[in-house]
Amino acid sequence: MTTTTSHSSAIVAKGLRKAYGDKTALDGIDLAVPTGSVFALLGPNGAGKTTAVKILSTLVTADAGELRVGGHDLATDPQAVRAAIGVTGQFSAVDGLITGEENMLLMADLHLLSRREGRRTAVELLERFDLVEAAKKPVSTYSGGMKRRLDLAMTLVGGPRIIFLDEPTTGLDPRSRHAMWGIIRELVSGGVTVFLTTQYLEEADELADRIAVLNNGRLAAEGSADELKRLVPGGHVRLRFTDPAAYQAAAVALREATLPRTPGFARAGGTPMDEALSLQIPSDGSQRELRSILDWLDSAGIEADELTVHTPDLDDVFFALTGTADVSDQPEEAVR
Numbered sequence: 001m002t003t004t005t006s007h008s009s010a011i012v013a014k015g016l017r018k019a020y021g022d023k024t025a026l027d028g029i030d031l032a033v034p035t036g037s038v039f040a041l042l043g044p045n046g047a048g049k050t051t052a053v054k055i056l057s058t059l060v061t062a063d064a065g066e067l068r069v070g071g072h073d074l075a076t077d078p079q080a081v082r083a084a085i086g087v088t089g090q091f092s093a094v095d096g097l098i099t100g101e102e103n104m105l106l107m108a109d110l111h112l113l114s115r116r117e118g119r120r121t122a123v124e125l126l127e128r129f130d131l132v133e134a135a136k137k138p139v140s141t142y143s144g145g146m147k148r149r150l151d152l153a154m155t156l157v158g159g160p161r162i163i164f165l166d167e168p169t170t171g172l173d174p175r176s177r178h179a180m181w182g183i184i185r186e187l188v189s190g191g192v193t194v195f196l197t198t199q200y201l202e203e204a205d206e207l208a209d210r211i212a213v214l215n216n217g218r219l220a221a222e223g224s225a226d227e228l229k230r231l232v233p234g235g236h237v238r239l240r241f242t243d244p245a246a247y248q249a250a251a252v253a254l255r256e257a258t259l260p261r262t263p264g265f266a267r268a269g270g271t272p273m274d275e276a277l278s279l280q281i282p283s284d285g286s287q288r289e290l291r292s293i294l295d296w297l298d299s300a301g302i303e304a305d306e307l308t309v310h311t312p313d314l315d316d317v318f319f320a321l322t323g324t325a326d327v328s329d330q331p332e333e334a335v336r
C-alpha cells in the first residue's frame, strides 16, 4: 500500500489511530485522496468508517496520526480545514420543522453570506437539486431522497472543495440512488474531491476512483475497483455448447490441456457442467489470458456456441477481505 504525499492530495492520513476506551476503532490507517477524485471507504458495520469521517472532518480528534485536509494540518489548524470542507451524512443538519428554503437560508446565514447572496445561492442550489417545487414545504413532508438532496445542497452553500459523504444513499430507492450518483459525478467534474463511506459495493464501483476496504479498524486493501477485483479468485471464462458431442470433445481436450503461461488454465481441466453443456476455465479476465485461451481453443479445434467472461465483482472482494477476518489473527498492539 503506498501513500502519496504530494500537494495534489486533498486528504492525507498517515498512521491514523482512534480508540474508544479499549475498543480500537482505527488502528493505523494510511490513505491519500487525490484532488478532484472520489474515494470510497468501504466496510461492514462497525469497521470504523464513520469514525474516519468524523476525524477527518474535525468532529472528533484522533489519538495519533499525521492528518492533512485541503493542505491544512488537522491538529494545528482545524479551523482552516472546517472552512475547506462540507460534510453530510448520518449526522444531518437538516431541520424537519422548517421548509427546504428556510434550511438553505439558515445555512447561508451560518456562512455569513449577505441576504441577497444567500437568496441567490439558495435559489440556484434548490434548482440544481430539483427541489424548487418542494422549497416552500416543511422538510418533514419530504421523501428520503429529497432530504438527502437538501442535505447535500445545504453542504454546498459555502462552496466547499472537499466533501465528506457518510453513507449518502443508505435507505434510498434505486431511482433516488442513481439521482444522487449523478449529483456526485457532477460535483467531481467541477473539481470537487469526494470522500464517501458506503456499504454498497455497487456504489463504490460506480463512483469511486479509489476504494479502501476497512475491516476491524484496518485497511484490508486499497485500489481501483478493477485492482481490487483482481485480488480475489472467482473469475472464469464459460464455454457453452449446444452439441453434446462437441461439448464432450472440448471437455476431454480441456482436461488434457496445459498452458504454461496461464496458471489457472493449466490446472483447470475444465469444470464440466453437464446439464448446461458448459465448461468453466479459471481466468482473471485479462486480455492476455483471454487471448491465450482463445488461441488454445482455436488450436484444439474447439468452437463453443457461446463464450462469456465472468470477473469477480466487488461483492466477492468484500466477502473475501472482510468475511473471514478473524480478529484473533491480528497481532495485539497496545493502544493507549
Ligand SMILES: Nc1ncnc2c1ncn2[C@@H]1O[C@H](COP(=O)(O)OP(=O)(O)OP(=O)(O)O)[C@@H](O)[C@H]1O
Binding pocket: 020, 023, 024, 025, 043, 044, 045, 046, 047, 048, 049, 050, 051, 052, 199
Ligand atoms: N463514541 C463512541 N464510543 C464508543 N465506541 C464507539 C464510539 N463511536 C464508535 N465506536 C465504536 O468504534 C467502532 C467503529 O465504529 P464506526 O461507527 O466508525 O463504524 P462504521 O464503520 O461507521 O459502522 P456503521 O456502518 O455501522 O456506521 C465500533 O466498534 C463502534 O462501536
